[in-house]
Amino acid sequence: MPTTRRRIFGLPAGAAAVIAVPSVWMTRMKTHDGPISDHFDGLRFFDPHGAPPKKLAEVLRWQFGGERKRVNWPDWVPSPYADTPPPRVEGDKVRLSFVGHVSWLIQTAGLNILVDPVWSMRASPFSWAGPKRRNDPGIAFEALPEIDVVLVSHGHYDHLDVATLSKLAAKFSPRVVTPLGNDVAMREADRAIKAEAFDWQDRVELGSGLAVTLVPTRHWSARGLLDRNKALWASFVLETPVGKLYIVCDSGYGDGGHFRRVADAHGPLRLAILPIGAYEPRWFMRDQHMNPADAVKALADCGAAQALAHHHGTFQLTDEAIDAPAIALGEALDQAEVPRDKFAVLKPGQVFEF
Template identity: 40%
Template sequence: MVWKNPWYNPAISHHSPGGFTNVTPVTHQPGDKKRWHDERKAAGLPRPPSNGYTGFIEQWWQKAEIAGDSDGLWWLGHSSILLRLQGKYLLTDPVFSRRASPLRFAGPQRRTPPALAIADIPQLDAVLISHNHYDHLDAWTLRALLRRFPEVHFFAPLGLGKWIRRQGARHVSELDWWKNTSFAGMSFTAVPAQHWSMRTLWDRNRSLWCGWVVESAGLRFWFPGDTGYMPELLAIPERLGALDVVALPVGAYAPRWFMAINHMDPQSAVTLWQQLGTPLAFPIHWGVFELADESLDEPVKELQYALSEAADESDNFRILKIGQYLSLR
């Protein structure tokens, strides 16, 4: 039986009868994935960080200390961010498991420990999900969060509501690109990203992927989720207003010939940051899982070099340690 997209609207370009697609159709050629895997295996990639995993943790990890009451955020590693806005706590793409995988014994393993235990989260009002890949949507983590915070509200792109409710969630909002909803005095808008979705062999692109713009008391924060670079990302501030704080993904980019469609590299992140007018920014999607060919510390090295090459006098692009706090006011 052919699956039909229940949200399909022929007037919307990223909708298709069989699921969802990107603004600009992008795809790999037949054989590309095998070529990448063969080259990766032959070269023995990824390699350990330059100072080893222990040295990397000593340099780039710290325990998150939740204190104070002003607006701010803690980068918890990879794409997980704990935001505090107007006294409310929001969590993006939370993954606290040992692996980004459906299996406990196989798949990408966590190379740096969680910067925060679920038991140490003081309050949780909302969770923002960008898409259904295992390094962004983790069943064990969601169930653990729901045991501690049963009334937490989930925001997700189209197609993920049923799955999230099966984990025990009572409050779920599913949004299409450019759709908006309000919660706890804040505005949440799902915005485009260039990526894809797949959680099993049978559900490729049946759920949408997105970024989120959260507006709170005059502050506009953008969490892009996973995205390749595309000029259409600039439509986000054009339609919603200037962005004040942005979390820009910089990892899982090697080899670029294969990864660029779905993941920005540090150079693209710096270019986009400049095009956005150099708002307060920090890099995400690095430092935890080895998902591509670069070593764990290469994204931050390349980012530092790209920022120096940009010769921008602004210090608004802050490279945070995992667990580090960033004030937003």
């Protein structure tokens, strides 16, 4: 593979999509057909409290500029853990199994919920290039229990994996809850995917007393050259029998306002799942991805009693070392005088229960 192409596909999944050149991936995604709002101008979505995605010139400066300092990850870093989940978890209990990157299996109240499921080997529009897994999913696909609901936060390839969604549709036919516009990409890929699209602040009943609310997050979305922000992005507040879980799949920190607004509207929060990886270089990533110090501030802002880390250690999307997020998180917690066990870092296949 030519060096130029290899470096292009070293981009984060979303950024790689912006400059991927084959015409088939220039996008066939339709514009969301809905009313103008405080975060939709009739063509594209935007965050009134956020920042627009980086321009192509800035992408190229990062990839090819002389100041780049990229630490290469090992080819394969297996997790020592592998989970075989129970068929169901009933009653006042929540079981969270970390699949890897941003993928989780959440079991509670007799329902099985997947978050941003990616079982593919690459977070990419291509099967032969793009960010490649460095460890197996923490749950083998064949070991999954029956899946009732899937939450998909936005359209970047490390979050919306149509190959995995198609396999889930064929095996389980779950509901797929996603922000506006992402349902179009799913149905164009496979009409069997039961996608339901919702706006920020929509509350969706899931059954068994569970519900999820889509809340604003500081990010953006694209799957091709011409569809920047034509689909919405979101975080989730999941209501469970033991309290609310705040699931932040991708977000910059900004001034922390998104996290404080969630605390005001949905607190108290029992648990926050917060991203800690894909943050270097800061001049490029600050507006879209938190670093570990930002994540510690976000935990304080949202007021959750406990946090779990994700968005690290599986796909190399940016320039930091594979173990840098976990190390930096420990240092940031110590500096903030927060006990390290309040913000846990799991490996794929590890389980957290409460």
